[in-house]
Each structure stands twice: as C-alpha cells, then as structure tokens.
Amino acid sequence: MKILVLGADGYLGWPTSVDLALDKHELLLIDNYAKRSIMSENNRAPLILNKKIESKIKILKKINKKVSFKNIDCSNFNKFSDAFKKFKPDAVIHFAELPSAPYSMLGAKEGWKTLQNNIQSTYNLVWNVKTHRPNCHIVKLGTMGEYGTPNINIEEGWLNVKHQGRNQKFLYPRQASSLYHTSKIMDTDLIWFYLRLYSLRATDLMQGPVYGVYANDFSKENKLEPTFAYDDMFGTVLNRFIVQSVANVPLTVYGSGNQIRGYLNIRDTIQCIKLALKNPPKKGVLNIFNQFTEQFSVKELANKVASALKKIELNVKIKAIKNPRIEKEKHYYNAKNTGMKKLGLKPTLLTDKVIIEMAQYVISNKKHINNKIISPKSTWK
Numbered sequence: 001m002k003i004l005v006l007g008a009d010g011y012l013g014w015p016t017s018v019d020l021a022l023d024k025h026e027l028l029l030i031d032n033y034a035k036r037s038i039m040s041e042n043n044r045a046p047l048i049l050n051k052k053i054e055s056k057i058k059i060l061k062k063i064n065k066k067v068s069f070k071n072i073d074c075s076n077f078n079k080f081s082d083a084f085k086k087f088k089p090d091a092v093i094h095f096a097e098l099p100s101a102p103y104s105m106l107g108a109k110e111g112w113k114t115l116q117n118n119i120q121s122t123y124n125l126v127w128n129v130k131t132h133r134p135n136c137h138i139v140k141l142g143t144m145g146e147y148g149t150p151n152i153n154i155e156e157g158w159l160n161v162k163h164q165g166r167n168q169k170f171l172y173p174r175q176a177s178s179l180y181h182t183s184k185i186m187d188t189d190l191i192w193f194y195l196r197l198y199s200l201r202a203t204d205l206m207q208g209p210v211y212g213v214y215a216n217d218f219s220k221e222n223k224l225e226p227t228f229a230y231d232d233m234f235g236t237v238l239n240r241f242i243v244q245s246v247a248n249v250p251l252t253v254y255g256s257g258n259q260i261r262g263y264l265n266i267r268d269t270i271q272c273i274k275l276a277l278k279n280p281p282k283k284g285v286l287n288i289f290n291q292f293t294e295q296f297s298v299k300e301l302a303n304k305v306a307s308a309l310k311k312i313e314l315n316v317k318i319k320a321i322k323n324p325r326i327e328k329e330k331h332y333y334n335a336k337n338t339g340m341k342k343l344g345l346k347p348t349l350l351t352d353k354v355i356i357e358m359a360q361y362v363i364s365n366k367k368h369i370n371n372k373i374i375s376p377k378s379t380w381k
C-alpha cells in the first residue's frame, strides 16, 4: 500500500514507520518536529535526543527504497495538500497532534495551540481525502481519554439509545477532562461529519496510555528507539514510573492513585494499526476500536513496577502526591476491548519481564536522566 504517516517522528509514529517499512509498503513520512520544539521551549527533553528522520531514513532505505520524508506542518493547508495530492495515498495514519494533557492545560496560549494544531491538521487531512482520494482509509489515533470516566460500561465507540420507544445508534458520549482530550473529541466529530456526508472510510483507534521502548527486534538491533519521554508534561505514566525507579526517586502517584485506565504495550499499538490497515471499513463506515489490553489503577501500576524491579534489586519507593490534575480519583471503570482481539490482536501483557526489560533500557541510559523534570511543575487549578 501507499501509506502516508503523519507525525512520523513521534513516540508511536516512528516505530510504526519502521514496521511498515519492513513490510515493504511505500511510505511518505511527514513531521514538522513540533513535539521536539515544544519540549525544548518548556525545558523538557526525552531520555535520548534521537537523530532526526533525515539522518535515520538511510537505515530504512536499506530495507525499503520506497520510503521518503517531508518536513511539513500538517496544519498548513497548502503545503499539506500539495504533498497529499502528489503522493496519492491508499491509507493515512494520523498521529500528528500535540498529545499532552498537562501542556494543553498550562495557559491560554498552550490551550489554543493544542486545539488549533490538532483540529486544523485533522481538518486538512479529511478535506483532502474527501476532495482528492475519497477511497483512502483514514486511520486516526484517538484516545480512551475522550470517554472520560462515565458511571456505565464504556462500549466500543457507539451506544444504542432507546428513547420513548425509538432507537438510534450514537457515538458513545465523550466527556474528556483536559483540553487535549477535548481536541481529540472534536477530531472525531470532524471525521464522523465528513464521513456521513461523503461516504469516506475511517478507523478511530481509541487508545489508552502506551508504555514500552522497542516495538520490534529490527529497531532494537539498529538502535532505532522511539523518543522516550519521562517528564511530567510529555511522559506517559508507566514510562515515567520506570525512569523514577531507576533514578531512585519515589514513584509519583497522583492523589489516591485509584484512577483506572486501559494500558497497552507499544508492540500492541503497532499490531493494532496494522490490523486496522488490513481491515478497512466499507465506504461510509466509521470503525471504532478501544485500543488497550489491560486495565489498572495508578496505584496497581506503581505496585507492579515496585514488585517486578525488586527482582533486579531496585528498591522502589512509592509516594502519593497532591494531584496536579482535576480528575475523579474514585470512579467506576469498565471498558470493552474485544474488537481488536476479534481481528487477531495477540496482547503483550505487562509482566515482570516486560517491566524489567524497560528498566534495563533506562539503566543503560541512566546518565541522561534529569531529575528536575520528573515532578509535576504545574497544576490545572
């Protein structure tokens, strides 16, 4: 397939690109390094500052000549449209968003930047698909955070509502608790709107927080790791806990730690994206999958990390700190995730071995850890 990967430099975009290159797809990778700029503007940095795609792409070209890269801002209509029309993709994977909840809640400028970047990039994509490639399959990274924490079971994208004797299937209600997550709800609405009117085809992957380093053995052998953020603004919780354990800093459990979410390994993110590509919906259909493999409370996650890392003699401490976010700490949570398994997902579960392997990666880069960017510096209040 001819696949356009938007946000190819990111934590998930890069390993997906490597995997699709190995599968010999023709790829156009796009990124404008927005994440790198925003991290550095906010004095944050990933564990290792990876080389930019321009220099890493040589390695990919050795395995697949049909891989190219363009430094384009997807929120710039003309530049994005030119690249899209020239490439004529069969599928687009859309990662190109600013995905930080804390960043989006910092202030008016950061909030607007998140909304503007995410909605405009999604709009440009859908508009170009509708106008130039209506058969092209949009694979959009959504988030489980769009649903929030409702007091009923979370269905996979849709809810059948019976009201006064009549039935209608609606998008499952979305009620996020950050501006970033709200921007993702707006993306969903945009895609659903265009799809209803113009019979496009799209898959929305409602993903939980991802953890892990290497998505495949090739990446490990060639040191093609993704950007591994562990700071308070851009790191995901389990990746943060692993770095905190290695840095001998107590794990920062926010509030009571009873917040439950669905998590998945980075290997499973790639599996799910590939399954979505292999199973495009019919025209006019929006497929929605809840993309996570296991549910844990934050406290359970911290305890799992502490218990696994005891095996390699790390004495992990856990400390409940005042929650910097505004979120429910005690809530019902039961989300369905059967769709991807039906398509063939083989979950990579969070075992002690997985936790230890992540810690070993971090230990080998211990000298790069900056303790100053670990504790949350801003609150949502």
Ligand SMILES: NC(=O)c1ccc[n+]([C@@H]2O[C@H](COP(=O)([O-])OP(=O)(O)OC[C@H]3O[C@@H](n4cnc5c(N)ncnc54)[C@H](O)[C@@H]3O)[C@@H](O)[C@H]2O)c1
Residues within 6 Å of the ligand: 006, 007, 008, 009, 010, 011, 012, 013, 030, 031, 032, 033, 034, 035, 036, 072, 073, 074, 075, 094, 095, 096, 097, 098, 099, 117, 121, 141, 142, 143, 144, 184, 207, 208, 209, 210, 211, 227, 236
């Ligand atoms: N990582 C997770 O745990 C997680 C969980 C749920 C959903 N998601 C979703 O998955 C997607 C990717 O997440 P990630 O963790 O890889 O994020 P990331 O920030 O590491 O990657 C996003 C990439 O998109 C690029 N980008 C942003 N705006 C752009 C623009 N206007 N033009 C071109 N490039 C742009 C950034 O430079 C970055 O390289 C996001 O949409 C996010 O909402 C991620």
